[in-house]
Amino acid sequence: MHKVELLSPAGTLEKLKIAIDxxxxxxxxxxxxxxxRIRSGKEFSMEEFKEGIDYAHTRGKKVYTTIxxxxxxxxxxxxxxxxxxMAELGPDAFIxxxxxxxxxxxxxxxxxxxxxxxxxxxxxxxxxxxxYDMGAVRIITAREISLKDLIAIKKELPDLELxxxxxxxxxxxxxxxxxxxxxxxxxxxxxxxCANDCRFPYEIYAANPETGxxxxxxxxxxxxxxxxxxxxLNLASHMQEVLESGVIDSIKVEGRTKTAYYAxxxxxxxxxxxxxxxxxxxxxxxYQYELQSLQNRGYxxxxxxxxxxxxxxxxxxxxxxxxGTHQVSGQVxxxxxxxxxKYKTLPNDEMEVVYPLGSKVDIVDNEIGSTYERDGKFYxxxxxxxxxxxxxxxxxxxGNVNPITLPTVFPSYTxxxxxxxxxxxxxxxx
Numbered sequence: 502m503h504k505v506e507l508l509s510p511a512g513t514l515e516k517l518k519i520a521i522d523x524x525x526x527x528x529x530x531x532x533x534x535x536x537x538r539i540r541s542g543k544e545f546s547m548e549e550f551k552e553g554i555d556y557a558h559t560r561g562k563k564v565y566t567t568i569x570x571x572x573x574x575x576x577x578x579x580x581x582x583x584x585x586x587m588a589e590l591g592p593d594a595f596i597x598x599x600x601x602x603x604x605x606x607x608x609x610x611x612x613x614x615x616x617x618x619x620x621x622x623x624x625x626x627x628x629x630x631x632x633y634d635m636g637a638v639r640i641i642t643a644r645e646i647s648l649k650d651l652i653a654i655k656k657e658l659p660d661l662e663l664x665x666x667x668x669x670x671x672x673x674x675x676x677x678x679x680x681x682x683x684x685x686x687x688x689x690x691x692x693x694x695c696a697n698d699c700r701f702p703y704e705i706y707a708a709n710p711e712t713g714x715x716x717x718x719x720x721x722x723x724x725x726x727x728x729x730x731x732x733x734l735n736l737a738s739h740m741q742e743v744l745e746s747g748v749i750d751s752i753k754v755e756g757r758t759k760t761a762y763y764a765x766x767x768x769x770x771x772x773x774x775x776x777x778x779x780x781x782x783x784x785x786x787x788y789q790y791e792l793q794s795l796q797n798r799g800y801x802x803x804x805x806x807x808x809x810x811x812x813x814x815x816x817x818x819x820x821x822x823x824x825g826t827h828q829v830s831g832q833v834x835x836x837x838x839x840x841x842x843k844y845k846t847l848p849n850d851e852m853e854v855v856y857p858l859g860s861k862v863d864i865v866d867n868e869i870g871s872t873y874e875r876d877g878k879f880y881x882x883x884x885x886x887x888x889x890x891x892x893x894x895x896x897x898x899x900g901n902v903n904p905i906t907l908p909t910v911f912p913s914y915t916x917x918x919x920x921x922x923x924x925x926x927x928x929x930x931x
Contacts, residue, residue, distance in 0.1 A: 505749055507775055508565070508664065509768045512757035513544045516764045517553040518835075519914045521562050523765045523857045524772030528557065529596060530757055531567035535576075535583050551590045563593035568606070569618040571599060584609045600635060607636045614638045619666065624650065626657045633661045640664065641753065644671060644734070645804050648746055655748035662750040667743065668767050668792070669755025671731035671803060673699040681729075699729035700798075735800035737788040740774040742806060762829045762843075762916050765855065766791050772858055791855075794827035794918065824921045827853070831905070831917035839889055839904035840917065842897040846905070848886060852917035854879040860912035869908035881917060883908070 509525035511517035520528050530553070532545045545553075554564045566587050572580050580602070587595070588610035595610070597603045598618035606615055616639040617623065617632045623640050632640060639662035642651065651663055672679060682688045682696040703726055705718045734755070736743060743749055752775075754767045770791040777783050792800075830852050831840040846852075854862055854872070862879045865872050870883035886894040888903040897905060 503747075503750075504779070505744060505775060506563075506751040507768065507771055508751050508753040510669075510754060510757040510759070510764060511553065511564070512759070512764075513761075514549040514553050514556075515914075516757075516761050517564075518556055519761050520764045520768050521557055521560060522912070522914055523768040525562065525768050527563035527565060527593070527751070528553075529565040529567055529753075531569075531596075532587070533583060535568045535570045535572065535580060547586065547590070554590055554592055558591075565594045565596050565616060566590075566592040567596045567618075568602065569596050569598040569620055571620075572602065581605065581609060588613050594639070596641070600632075603632070603635055603637060616641060616662075616664065619643055626654050629654045629658055629661060633658055638662060639750065641666075647807075648743065648805050651748050652746055663748055664751040664753055665743070665749055665805060666734060666755055667736040667740070667752045667771065667805075668734055669759075670798075671734050671801070673729045673731055699731070700727070702726040703728055730798060732799040732801040733797045734803050735789075735792055735797075736802055736805060737770055737774055737792055738785040739802055739806050740771070740778060740788075741783055744775070744778045760829075761832065761914070762855075762918075763795055765857075765914065765916060766795055769855070769858060776858070790826075793825055795825040797823060797825060799823065826921055827918040828921045829916055830919050833907070833911045833913065833915040833917075834904060835913045837907075837910040837913055837915070839906055840911075840915075841904060842899055842901050844899050844919070846883070846886065846897045848884060848895075849882055850919065852881045852919055854881055854911070855916040855918060856912045857915075860915075862911065862915075863909045865909045867908050869906055872909060881908075 506526040507524065508527045508529060509520035511520055511528035511530035517528050517530060530545060530550070532547055532550050557564045568584065568587065584595075584606055592613065594614040594616045595606050596616045596618050597606055598620035603615055603617065606613065615637050617637040619641045621632065622643045623629050623632065624643050624646050629640055641664040644666050646665075651665065654661070655663060673681070679695070679699070681698045685698050686696045688696045706715055707718055708715045743752065752771060754771065756763055756767065770788045773784070774788050828844050830844040830846055830850070831842055833840045856862055856879070862872060864874065869885060869887060870881060872879060872881050874880075883905070886897055887906040888894060889906065890903065892903070894903070897903070
């Protein structure tokens with residue numbers, strides 16, 4: 502049976518390793534401003550990106566390099582050098598957004614497969630065929646496409662791989678082709694520096710140009726002022742439909758600029774969904790338990806299953822971000838012996854353990870702490886907070902750089918979490 506690929510974001514070397522450890526078949530990321538995520542791209546050096554590619558390849562996984570910005574004429578010479586430099590690292594594909602860059606990559610690095618970015622907004626067979634004929638082996642379709650249209654494209658072009666987003670931020674414009682940030686702050690979204698202006702609250706005014714009168718329009722109570730704020734995509738409960746279509750080659754999670762915990766949790770949830778599908782099972786409650794633990798703008802299943810005009814619940818009008826059901830309290834280091842506090846930790850706090858599928862958590866009870874299982878979940882309690890330098894602490898807060906000793910060795914990059922404070926369920930964050 503053809504297995505669908507799980508593609509996760511990798512904004513840093515650490516996130517790359519976490520995504521792979523938590524079950525991704527492939528990851529995507531980039532270096533420099535030719536990647537659409539300039540903020541995350543700055544966190545990858547060429548050396549680190551090469552290390553990430555080697556890390557993935559030794560585990561039988563893939564890395565796709567994003568070169569999906571929109572270059573100006575003055576940048577073409579630099580772009581050519583960048584393409585050649587990235588090709589030398591041996592990634593498994595380039596992700597590009599424009600016909601010109603696609604041709605340039607084909608000319609300079611014909612050995613690297615080409616994936617067409619969602620920024621190209623492919624919605625139909627005609628556009629898909631044009632890019633396929635130009636050398637794209639995979640198309641990351643527009644977020645606004647329907648499953649029916651994907652089926653039609655695959656029927657016409659059976660050898661063309663189709664990749665779809667199943668989770669992450671949604672854009673107010675067509676698959677990211679937006680200029681609001683450029684207008685308001687001079688930060689160009691299609692060149693990697695979007696300021697997320699669509700997430701801001703706005704007040705609406707009416708003006709009379711003849712008299713110069715200006716007055717604020719009153720808003721209906723409860724409607725809110727986040728008039729362009731799209732909810733986040735979450736298709737975990739629809740994976741059965743998506744996968745049963747038989748036309749999807751890769752499901753993609755958005756989020757190179759998001760946290761390490763986000764990379765781990767989304768990857769784990771969709772890995773569970775894929776594994777269950779191939780076993781003839783489904784447990785949407787378990788997938789959503791993981792995904793609801795993340796900060797989000799409210800969730801929507803968006804447009805893959807339903808047409809845009811059929812959806813009336815895709816915006817969060819009264820807030821820009823809300824806490825998830827859980828707060829991350831700690832992250833285990835790569836060797837599994839210590840963790841860094843990410844929230845606040847006191848002796849005897851009960852912390853849920855979030856670890857990669859297929860890994861093992863030892864049940865122990867010693868002077869440092871204990872681990873135990875309840876209702877299919879693993880938990881940790883620390884009897885004492887012993888820093889790596891031997892100092893015993895009464896409590897540990899986020900920002901404390903002293904690694905805290907664990908009672909046993911945990912899988913690399915395991916996370917600990919606690920229920921979120923209900924009084925902070927919803928908050929505003931630009």
